Amino acid sequence: MKKHSSKQLYFRMFWGYTTIVFLVVSALVIYFLSVAGGKALKANTDARDQVCRDARDYLEETGQQADYVYKALYGSKRELDDLIAYFQLDKEEYQKYCLDKYMSTDELEYQNIYDFVNEVFSASSELKKIELISYATMEMTQCYPQKVFYPGKDGKKRIEELEQEQSRKKGELVYLKEIRNPDTLQQEGCMILTFDAKETLEKIQDSNPYVMLAVASQNDQEIYVGKKAGNWKENIRQRGYDVIQDSVDEYVVYSYVNKKEAADLSGTTFLAIMGMGFLAIAVGVVSISCYVRKFTARVETILDAMNRVKTGNLKDRIQVDRVRDELDMIAGNFNEMCGRLELYIQKSYLAEIETKNAQMQALQSQINPHFLYNTLEAIRMKAICNGDREVGKMLYSMVVLFRSQLKEADIITLGQELDYCKQYMELFEYRYQGCFLSQVECPVELLALPVPKFILQPVVENYFIHGIERDRKDNQLFIYAEKKDGQLCIYVKDNGCGMDEEEIRRKNKELRENCYGEEQKKSIGIGNVNRRIRAIYGEPYGISIEKADPKGLIVILTIKTEEE
Structure with missing residues (x-):
């Protein structure tokens, strides 16, 4: 045909x-x-x-x-x-x-x-x-x-x-x-x-x-x-x-x-x-014949590409000539359409799959949130009745975290995400009382920007697992956000043990290429957050790591600024 x-x-x-x-x-x-x-x-x-x-x-x-x-x-x-x-x-x-x-x-x-x-x-x-x-x-x-x-x-x-x-x-x-x-x-x-x-x-x-x-x-x-x-x-x-x-x-x-x-x-x-x-x-007549043959060949190329797209191959692209005529416009729009469809599928399906996988991994690696939430709430009420208010505050912070995990949508505001992160860090301030301090800063105009839920908590948790030095009294964790070149950048800076230059380069390469081992894929750490961000916003966005001065690490989360 x-x-x-x-x-x-x-x-x-x-x-x-x-x-x-x-x-x-x-x-x-x-x-x-x-x-x-x-x-x-x-x-x-x-x-x-x-x-x-x-x-x-x-x-x-x-x-x-x-x-x-x-x-x-x-x-x-x-x-x-x-x-x-x-x-x-x-x-x-x-x-x-x-x-x-x-x-x-x-x-x-x-x-x-x-x-x-x-x-x-x-x-x-x-x-x-x-x-x-x-x-x-x-x-x-x-x-x-x-x-x-x-x-x-x-x-x-x-x-x-x-x-x-x-x-x-x-x-x-x-x-x-x-x-x-x-x-x-x-x-x-x-x-x-x-x-x-x-x-x-x-x-x-x-x-x-x-x-x-x-x-x-x-x-x-x-x-x-x-x-x-x-x-x-x-x-x-x-x-x-x-x-x-x-x-x-x-x-x-x-x-x-x-x-x-x-x-x-x-x-x-x-x-x-x-x-x-x-x-x-x-x-x-000779010139018309050559021109029409070339024109119909370009039309056949576009039709072939459309037939391949029908089979589900969204990565197919048409080479755009320098003629800049209507066929080049169609080819350019076709390539843009395939790219947008692919991005839409990533946002609509892959991001959802990654989020569900992260939730399932969290549920499999931790205690059942519903059971733990009800248990913690009962313990908190008992602690308040006995007059132990500090235990009650700790349990309240945990209750807030579990409630947000169960009831909030997948996309929340930056202000909500920072608030959850503060509640999480308060737990560790009670645990490491006298040797850990945290600080959160964010311009008011950025608080309403939408971000995926729980992109900071795994990063902070990674610090408490691998970065904090328990024998020190000056452990600090500083979180701040800024808008740079039309992108939202969230910085998580610590003064912990950090990583050497070779490890930082290897980790950044894994984050850029989005490739991890089987054990890393099952975790809910930095790699999981990076996959979720890239699945939602595309390849230019995600996580990168830098060395802090004089020691420690700076984890940078780059997110596309969207009004909705």
Whole structure:
């Protein structure tokens, strides 16, 4: 039954703790996945912002390049005059104008508008073409790198296309700059600069796989749409997309991410979190198994000890670990319970047995108390009638002693015990009249303390049997009591013949070990009193013997101070 119950306890605890560990680890895994997803979304959102800034900076850069070309043209009066002449004159007149300008200067070469355009292409690698349109003739000249020029194109159609934003090719950034005559402030024509932005915008777009980029005009005319952008006009209006936009001149940059896709974890991160979760569960299950096995083993130890106590073995004790948990508390209380039960049995049964044995030994070794009591009482009355009062006092003391032996309880007060002892010593004062004196001292507050009956009389009797020296006139016996370290100590001091050091050590050893010979067990002397005290109060208490100064012995009775 014990093994079956401990096995059930093991499985209940194991599966209970395992379930808790599984739930806790699962919650932690979900939490870490959520945190990692949030961090991934934050990182991708930051990347979206960076893509938007990079695209805006690039558009600003191309616009600044267009402004730089325009300012450079107005910074050179000769080239600006040449361009205005190119707009106003026909081909032959313009060539004559150029020849006249060349002849009027000392320079070896004449820098016309074509040379200026070639220098602009050399300065900007992303500049795809420059278109020059004359408002006077509405003719357009297309200029390309490597000194490629196509004059005679339809400028009016080109301007109309730009106004309708229909001819703009994807990936091209177009900037139109009006050319005014600085003298008359009349618009002579315009210069259209076209930049090839597709490659650069693709690099910006490819910097993050989750970010989508779109560039459009203010009228939502597509300029650039990334490969992953899809239908950008619909996407930027949906809730599932996180969109940021920025405007640069006539262009608008849209940068956005799909929230769900941006929050997705990489396969490595997902597997790492799941792997840590499975590892934590495995370690937890192994730790729980070891802990529960140890716990159930401790429970089995307690059950085994309880079964041994059932058989009457109260000396069995459970080893208390240093864990200081509930099982240690149970083990400690179990040990304390066994100790108290054992002490209770000693007090309730062994003390009673010892007392009865002492009484039986006293009855067997002495005259029948009832017969002696009645006889002494008759003799005392006869002595009083004959006028012999000293004999009457002696007989009265003996009558009191026999009455206390017959009628008093086993536990009396210290005051009663001292009073009986005084009555006993008075008998010997009459017997050894003139050569023996006794004295008893005790603080008033100790008189009511309970003590076993007849613990002093055997000690005093032992003195009269073995210690008194009858040829001396100064024999003394002094009894006093004190409370010391929570214990009641009663001292019986005499100046008799005493014992040598070796005998005192041997006697104290017998008293401590509570072992005596058969003849000593039958007596009612010090050994009997020591057994009774130890049976009632336990091992720390009892009788010890010391050598008195200058001679004699001191018998010390140590008793537990109890109010009841």
